[in-house]
Amino acid sequence: MEKNFEPVIVGFLCNWCSYAGADLAGVSRMQYPPNLRVIRVMCSGRVEPSFILKAFQEGADGVLISGCHIGDCHYVDGNIKTLRRTPLIKTLLSQLGVEEERFKQTWISAAEGEKFAQVVKAMVEEIKRIGPFKKQAEEESDDFDDKAYGLMIEAAVTIEGGNIDG
């Protein structure tokens, strides 16, 4: 394993809870490793499976999705969509050969700065332990794309296709 490996983790945080929680960690000067790169979305339910695949494809070593706690969603139940999508994303990733440690989905509220710092710390440590992400078939990265896209569509339809709100 590479020495001094510094993983890059992409985090998709919802604006109202988790992004605010990350801000609170900042305001409280809670120190955590500088390996996370945050992309702000309005709701964790906005995060398409393809965003996660894109992140891995572009070289991320890990992806974090975080939203409001169940019941706290600013958009009523956007995080329920995230909740339902998560196991399918995990399945999808494992089919693509992505270790399960590389993908994490949490709920962090606007008041949980400390939890945010803890989550990042733990994730960085874990990914440092397993090393950098190497795409299963590096030379066939087009294949990764195609396979991923196909699976993604399948997953999207599976997740949303049924009468999930009923």
Added chain:
Amino acid sequence: MADLRLTTEKVGSVLVVGGGIAGIQAALDLADTGFYVYLVESSPAIGGTQAKLDKTFPTNDCSLCILSPKLVECGRHPNIELFTLAQVEGISGEPGNFTVTIRQNPRYVDLDKCVGCGDCAQACPVKIPDPFNNGLSKKKAISVKYEQAVPKVYNIDAERCLYLSKGKPLGKDICRKCESACTSKAINFDDVPKEYNLKVGAVILAPGFEEFDPSKLTNFGYGKYKNVVTSIEFERILSASGPFKGKIVRPADHKEPKKIAWIQCIGSRDTAQCASGYCSSVCCTYAVKEAIIAKEHIGVDLETTIFNMDIRTFGKDFEKYYIRSKEEYGVRYVISRVFALEEDPETKNIKIRYSDLEGNVHYEEFDIVVLSIGMRPCAESKNLAEKFQIDLNKYGFAETSIFDPVKTSREGIYVCGAFHSPLDIPSTVVQASATAAHAASLLSEVRHTLEKQVTYPPERNVLGEPPRIGVFVCHCGINIGGVVDVPAVRDYVSTLPNVVYADDLLYTCSQDAQEKIKEIIKEYNLNRVVVASCTPRTHESLFQQTLKEAGLNPYLFSMANIREQCSWVHMHEPEKATEKAKDLVRAAISAAALKEPLSVLHLDVTKEAVVIGGGVAGMEAALEIAKQGFPVHLIEKTDQLGGLALKINYTLESKDVQNYLQELIQKVENNPLITVYKNSSVINVSGYVGNFLSEVKTSTGVIEIKHGITVIAIGGEEYQPKEYLYGQSNLVLTGVELENILAKSSEYLRKVKTIVMIQCVGSRNSERPYCSRVCCGEAVKNALKIKEINPDINVYVLYRDMRTYGFKEDYYQEARSKGVIFIRYEEGNEPKVRLIDENNLLVTVQDHILQKDINIEAQLLALNTATLPNSNARELAQLYKVPVNDDGFYLEAHMKLRPVDFATEGVFLCGLAHSPKFIDETIAQAKAAAQRATGVLVQDKLTSEGAISYVDPDYCVGCKICVGLCPYKAISFNENKKVAEITDVLCKGCGVCASACPTGACSIKNFKSEQIFAEIAAILA
């Protein structure tokens, strides 16, 4: 038909005196609700004391960063007219129609011509002590008050200017160097005082306070010993823009200190010498803050000690802050009396002579000693009182009443902030909004009559242009620049594609920075802007406003958060933080390149309010909203109005609560605009600001109410103690029960020889690590009443810290002088209570001074118990999508500056649901919440989000996945065209539909998949 009682016509403008945070908040609240405001400030710029502070407690927010957006908003508000260097000369007329005379002193610099470049100060040869840094540094005779000042216009100190003081009076042409240096021709040596007569309907007094001058206390050597500084001076030492650029050094030799001490209650809680008896309320928490920040600056090895009598961290979340300072930062607290300070003439160290609780005298040496000075009424206090003919209290603060806390003795004139009493920032902001409410209800019929409409320059069409991006990287003083190599980030981003301009700014949020951004947009013909600074959650709208003013669509903007999510959390890894900052800015730039101009929608507003909770908070809020002309639905869970106040007979100040409460209930029930629903509760909520729909379960069935805003005022509950034999012996009561007995009959005390009270029952423990704020005052109230009934009854108060803040300190001292005995106990060493027989209890407490157990035989024990959040708080929180904190109280949008707003628009809070507080504080907060709520209700149209979803019919395959997903039912299916369609006004922009659309037909503006893909690619590039 004309109202014949109205002798004069009311005027739709308000005078606000004082440009600190109180005046600023009051001015903004009024200007945002249809009134024209004259804001009069005696110094050259607004900002007040908050501008001088480094950080604010208990969140350690950068003080200037949270203030700056408000300064800018005030400075650019079309309905606020600033008069700096000005004071009120006189007032005549009556409530609703006053005429005030304002005198404005010469600035000698033209407000319209000065660009704030500072060339004049460069040229000026005269150095004078800088009052903004309390004289710890020098500035020029021509200067700005501080870098982020609004207005950022220079002014000349006429007494020190060579030409104005020596040349001009004698007709000699000396110096005038600033004049030749100024390329804008802004210097005007012929400037003269100006007088203005203004018509206003109401007046708000917010002149602030004066720092206590400790040089009057000869035993502390302040002014003689250089390493003895005041707490405000220490704030300046901590500040990045302070005299030592944020590096903590000793004023005597500029060496870094190893040991710093704070001495509390300087000029407060002290009836000797020139000091005052009241408690200044804020000094304990600011000392905690200064100690924490000093440790953060210098490191864990710095020794910090706070010498105090009691630690009064009574505000919301202050107690946890205090605990953190001890447990996490190792700040040492010494309960003591400090006699004197002495300087070692060699080392310039300061020796403190103090006695501990046991009476032993100690000496300890420190590198710096900070005197935690109190708040004095402002120097203008007497003058203002005379001019405005209002009463002052015995200390020189404005006289107000408990049940009308922001009204002065004269109708139409209101008071907020530290002229009311020593207050912290959140209480000041609450009071400011409350005064605005008073003024607005007095003048509600002339609302909008003097309001000026805002117009922006026409939006430049940028479609089809290749991106031309300007990037501004913020130092935020040293908040970012102290960790991240800002110039390196700037240089790096200037090499990136589409970037045509990159610069770094000290404070990107300041008004002069906004001007600069606008100029650069024009000069470089920018069509996208990126700001790398703090969190978009607080500052995005400020910069978007700037874009609008520069003729750019506000959505052509993106932000990189390199402070909260970079410099502040990677303080010890500057290189990695710099790399991360580059990544984040690069991503923001690539996102910006794909941003598109978006238009916003205008929505109707249901001009009705729902107030939940029929206690004091809910009723006061309802009444205030109704007074401003809007219908209110007041929903009360029980069968009667009044809430917890029904159980309280009188206040610490001996004011009759029941009398007030009955009057309030009558006013509410008789108000034609208020509908009261008893035995009712909200069971379901849909909609959003401007258009809520709440289902209310009433005794006669479920009804639906359409409303524009919601005020949550559901109050709190009393802790029912499990400890100290409560419930097991009828000799043990709660404080509230005791008060009730004392109020009703003195008969009960006939056989009582000794009464013991125990403080902090259920508060300040591991289960509830907060202070319930009111219990110390309640104990003193009951103790005084007992002594009034029978002075021979022994009263013992077993306490941890007596937190009788503000003027309540007088009552504590009175209780002591009447023989009430106060004994301190420590957490973990709580008193023990045993039943001797059916009429007697034995209370054992370890006395701190004697270091041994004291046994008190008592016939009555009163437990002053915690205030709990309402047990329904969480349920309601879920309905209205608002957060609660760890303790179960509601969490406001911003602890300091948005104390009665929720982050969710259109929902407001007040009273005990927010945190424990006294009745006058609840009343002020209720009025504040009402005013903030009115801010929504006065608008005819609310502007919606521009970043909403849309469906491209060409790609939609009609699968209907999105239709079922939308929580707002904003998506419908067009059976004719077989495609999904979005109702724009209902869409809230969550993007869930976009994430689920299998064909990409459904997308969300500003967060499009291709935009996020670009961001992902850039962040990992």
